[in-house]
Amino acid sequence: MKAGKLDRKITISREIETVDDYGTASSAWTPIATVPAQRVTQSTDEFLAASGERETTAWSSPVSVDS
Known part of the structure; x- marks a missing residue:
């Protein structure tokens, strides 16, 4: 996996009751x-092609989260 330009930070949150x-x-x-x-930009064609998917990742990170 290429690390890329990791120039942003995202916070992963969990809903609690x-x-x-x-x-x-x-x-x-x-x-x-x-x-x-890293922010990943999609073209219009890529966005429309992915419209049938249930989940789309807009951010890329080298960290995996185990549930």
């Missing part, structure tokens, strides 16, 4: 990691 003292549930986002990243 909390319950307050009154028993009311709410959700919030908590950061898991901040990693270096």
Whole structure:
């Protein structure tokens, strides 16, 4: 894998559910990691070709996240 130009930082977050003292549930986002990243630009043709995909990555990072 080429490291590329990792000139940006992205924060990976996870949604958590909390319950307050009154028993009311709410959700919030908590950061898991901040990693270096490279912005990847797509052409219009690439964007339209990917429209059938369920998930598209707009950022590239050499870090893998295990769930």
